[in-house]
Amino acid sequence: MxxxxxxxxxxxxxxxxxxxxxxxxxxxxxxxxxxxxxxxxxxxxxxxxxxxxxVDVAIKPDTDNDKRIGPAPHLSQRLLDRVSALPGVDSATGIVHGYTALSDKDGDTLRSGFSNAGANYYPGKDGKDARYPLRDGRGPRSADEVALDAKTADAGHYKVGDTIRLSVDGPVLSQKVTGIFTTDDGNVAAGGTLTLFDTATAQKLFDQPGQYSEIDIKAAAGTSQTALKAEVDKLLPKGDAKSYTGxxxxxxxxxxxxxxxxxxxxxxxxxxxxxxxxxxxxxxxxxxxxxxxxxxxxxxxxxxxxxxxxxxxxxxxxxxxxxxxxxxxxxxxxxxxxxxxxxxxxxxxxxxxxxxxxxxxxxxxxxxxxxxxxxxxxxxxxxxxxxxxxxxxxxxxxxxVATTRSLVVRNTIGALFAGAGITAVLAGTTMEDGKGVMGLGAVVLLIGVFVLTPLLSRPIIAAADPLLRVFGMPGKLARQNAVRNPRRTAATASALMVGLTLITGLTVIAGSMQKSIDKMATDSLKADYVVSMGDMGAMPLSPEVAKKLATLDGVTASSPLRLADSRIDGEDENLVGVSGKSLDKLLQVDFEQGSFAALSAGKAVVDQDTAEDKGWKVGSTLKVTYEDRSTGTLTIAGVYHGNEMIRGLMVDNSVLTPHLREVKDFQVMVKTADGASDATKDRLEKALGENPAIQVQDKEDVSNDIAQMFTMMLNMLYGLLGMAVIVAVLGVVNTLAMSVFERSQEIGMLRAIGFDRRAIKRMVRLESLVISLFGGVLGIGLGIFFGWAAGEIIASSISTYELVLPWGRMGVFLLLAGLVGVLAALWPARRAAKLNMLAAIKA
Known part of the structure; x- marks a missing residue:
């Protein structure tokens, strides 16, 4: 065998x-x-x-201390000195790090990749920092000097002696490049940048004067990492710092x-x-x-x-x-x-x-x-x-010929699977967390549709009969050939159906999400501009940025947004600091009770979901412990309808700022007298020194950012699903080629009674086109259904969500399905037309 x-x-x-x-x-x-x-x-x-x-032992701030409110304190110079004096320590290095954006020679952000970091150059006894071997020049020694990693220097065409513009969190700095170094830092390898300052400058820039983010210790010969860690632990302030072996x-x-x-x-x-x-x-x-x-x-x-x-x-x-x-x-x-x-x-x-x-x-x-x-x-x-x-x-x-009983059994099984799948998908839309049920239902429904596809092929393909008649006898024969073996047609169309189902479903979800978030952003904002750091707002702004913007001519209202940890009635809660007197001019929010005006009186407002979760209402008095451990009370004076962009417990910055260890803004909203325009935007950017780290965005920019994100995600998914579509094309080619082989006698007879080669080619191409469009119609239909169902779950958490059916793209998908059919038929049609009629009849 x-x-x-x-x-x-x-x-x-x-x-x-x-x-x-x-x-x-x-x-x-x-x-x-x-x-x-x-x-x-x-x-x-x-x-x-x-x-x-x-690194044999590293000391870092203890971020896991639940008893502390706010960020862990930095490591002190005194701790570094005491660790350096321990027996068994060869050297101890104080590390400072933070965010640093660089500008290329055209003024654009340089290598905005995985991470844009800044750190300190900490020379040892030999005057060099072993972590950063210098390729050219020397390390930075004063406040106006920096060293760049080699990949960044090469990308920006910088060399020792050049001046580079950079920003940490606010004002633009012009620094002299004194050295170019190599590094094994994975973030740099992934496309980021690393900029080195002398230690005192790094501490000043990253708001850590006399302090460090980390202390790395190298053990002396004969001292194990475990033994050194045990000695280091004796010096650490409990609850504020922890040590780890290398x-x-x-x-x-x-x-x-x-x-x-x-x-x-x-x-x-x-x-x-x-x-x-x-x-x-x-x-x-x-x-x-x-x-x-x-x-x-x-x-x-x-x-x-x-x-x-x-x-x-x-x-x-x-x-x-x-x-x-x-x-x-x-x-x-x-x-x-x-x-x-x-x-x-x-x-x-x-x-x-x-x-x-x-x-x-x-x-x-x-x-x-x-x-x-x-x-x-x-x-x-x-x-x-x-x-x-x-x-x-x-x-x-x-x-x-398949028996009637086998067809009845198949169709019954298919109907049961399809019914169960639809039921599960619909049930998932009504659950709080119905993703698992919906996913299972989608798989079951796909199986059910696949089993039913032979039954569905006849009526759907028959609907194309009026169009096929235009092509005369080749069109009529193409339709008959497409339904002659329904199971084969179903298997061929199903391959294409799976790919188009996923592509259509993802397109519907992405388009709906894009519109809902766009609507949320534009409807909630009265401000003309939102100013934030260029790394998608992950890093905070210097408060100097908000002060600068507030004093500009033409700025009618502005508000910095500040976040702080706190403990309210014994539970951890974030406080959002805003400018209460300006917020009404900057945000459009519907209130259940009260208004933003209450903030200027030192009271608080909260979104409805948080209020319901905590049992708060207008008039509730909250006991607050701030970052600096001072205590106070807040009275709820308003409840508003929040969304994914605007939510939380808000207080005026005059209440919050005195309790912050480091004053930082995550964004600044700005309203101008002239409204949003290119000229106004240029004026704001110039006022901020055309800073490479800061982005000034109007509503259209915010919308474009959202659109770009979804477009990039969709294109990536289309590329990945393209493999499935290519495989489906091979399936159509395979089916047609073998079908032509099986029908050699029939094709020979058609040639003998008058069909020319062009008519044979047309018949095979139309058959392929019909099968591909059949799979396309099923795929797009299922994709719309799954996109709608997934949207129902999303809508429960995003109030602005609404279903968007991208008819234009779906039309393109259907055209692509047809194109797949035409291209897949090229070789089988050519092969069929080349058959020798006498040899084919004799086969």
Whole structure:
């Protein structure tokens, strides 16, 4: 039976080619993902290990102390001096770090990548900082000097002696570049920047005068990390600082890197799984047709003594051989994809630490197992069906027509699955956390629709009859051929349906989310501009920015936004500080009770959800413990309807600011007399020194940022789903090619009675077009349904959410489905037209 299976594979190489390609693409996606993520994970881990070579013990502020309110205090110079004096300490380095944005020579932000950081250059006894080997020049020594990492200097074309513009949190600084250094910092390798200042300047810029963010200790020869940590712990202020061995820090960072790449790997493997799932339809279709073409051969094998099990086994052996060949080719292609992904991301500015391509035994085993497993799984049902055919019936082809009973059973099962799936999806829309139920329902519904697709094919394809009649007899025959074998048509269309379902559903959700967040931003803002840091507002602004903006001519109202930790009635709660007298002119918020005017009287307002959760109402008195541990009371004077952008317990900055250890603003809202315009925006930017770290955005800019984010996400998802669509195209090509082979006699007869080659080509192309559009209609319909259902869950947490059906894009998707059909038919149509009519009739 093995020799028979091998002979059949070799005899049908051309017909199995598309199947092999489908498996190859899916496996290439899997192996490429594993190679890529293993490579970058190992590169980052090696880089992080280098970063801890001179760190045996590190001291950091204790951020896990639940008894403290607000951020942990920085580490003092006194602690650094005491640690340096410990026996067993070779050296102790005080580290200061914060955010620093650099400007290129054109005034734009330089290498705005993974991280834009600033730190201190801390020279040792030899006058050099071992962490940052200098490539050129020397380290910074005064307030107007900096050193740049080599990648940043090369990207900005800076050299020693140049002047560079930069900003930490507010005013623009012009600094002289005195040195260029190399670093193993993974953030720099990932496309970020690192700027070094002398220690006193770094402490001043990052609001840590005389203090440090971290202290790194190198042990003397013969002192273990554990022993040194025990000595260091005796000096630490309890609850304010903690120590860690270098080995633990290295292990923790390696774990974080592994977890980070694991998320990326999971996402990519999900899309690889979708491509393989689509490939299952093609494999099953191929083996079904191959088995049907060899019915008499299999019957003869049964007649001469082969058992059902042996017949099934021969088909599965064929599938195994196909899977092995496709798996090996896919694994090799995946290695190329893994290397290509790293190069592709590098060309876009996203860089990684240097390192070799990592190909593990696990990657090879998984690739081959997936290839063989998917192929054998898809071929099992056709093989089992072939083995059940009685030899005599097979010799007479009595089995060719499906029985009424089998069709009734199939349609009943499909209807039950579809009904259960719809019910689960609808139930998920009414639950607080119905994502799991909805996801399960979506899978069940897809299975149900797939089972019902043969039944659906006849009425849907019949609807295209008026259009096909325009093409005369080729159009009529194309429609009849498309529904002649409903199961084959269903399997071919279903492959395309899966891809378009996901693409359409994601488009509906993304479009609806974009509009709802855009509406939320623009409807809530009366302010003409929002000023924040350029790193998506993650870092705070200097209060000097708000002061500068408030004094500008033409600014009619402004308010800095400040956040602070507090403890209210014994529970941790964030306080939002604003300018109460200006807020009515800057925000549009509906109040349940009260107004923003109450803030100027030293009272508080809170969003409705928080009020209901805490049991607060207008008139409630709250006991507050601030960051500086001072206490007071706040009275709720208003309850407003919050959203994702505006919510929380708000107080006037005059109440909050005196209790802050460090005064920082997360954004500043600005209203101008002339309204939003290019001239006004330029005036504000110039007033802030055309700062590379600060962005000034009007409502349109906010909207564009949101749109850009969703567009980028959608394009990435389209690219990942493109693999599934390519596999679906191969399925259409495969089905048509084998269908042409089966209908050789019929095509020969058509040529004999007057069909020319052009008419044959048109018939095959129209058949392909009809099948592809059938899959497209089903996919778009299901995608809209799933997009609506997911939106119902989103709407429960975002009040401005509304369903948006992007008819234009869906029209493009349908046109693309048609284009898939036309392109997929090119080779089969050409092959059909070239058939010799006499040889075809005789076949």
């Amino acid at each position: 093995f020799r028979t299976a091998l002979r059949n594979v070799l005899a049908h190489k051309a017909r199995l080619l598309m199947t092999m390609l489908a498996v190859l693409l899916g496996v290439a996606f899997v192996s490429g993902t594993l190679v890529f993520t293993n490579t970058i994970s190992q590169a980052f881990q090696k880089s992080s290990e280098k970063g801890f070579t001179n 080995q633990k820090l290295s292990d923790d960072q390696a774990r974080d890197i592994k977890n980070g790449t694991s998320t990326l790997r999971t996402v990519l493997l999900v899309f690889a799984g979708i491509a393989l799932f689509v490939g299952i339809f093609i494999i099953a279709n191929t083996f079904t047709m191959l088995v049907a073409q060899r019915t008499k051969e299999l019957a003869l094998m049964r007649a001469v003594g082969a058992s059902r099990r042996q017949v099934t086994r021969s088909v599965l052996i064929e599938a195994t051989l196909v899977g092995l060949v496709a798996g090996v080719a896919g694994m090799l292609a995946g290695i190329g994809i893994g290397a290509g992904l790293r190069s592709l991301l590098g060309s876009t500015g996203v860089t990684f630490p240097d390192g070799p391509l990592v190909i593990t035994g696990g990657t090879i085993a998984i690739s081959l197992a997936v290839a063989v497993g998917v192929t054998v799984l898809a071929a099992w049902l056709p093989g089992r069906r072939a083995a059940k055919i009685p030899p005599v019936a097979a010799m007479n082809s009595v089995h060719a």
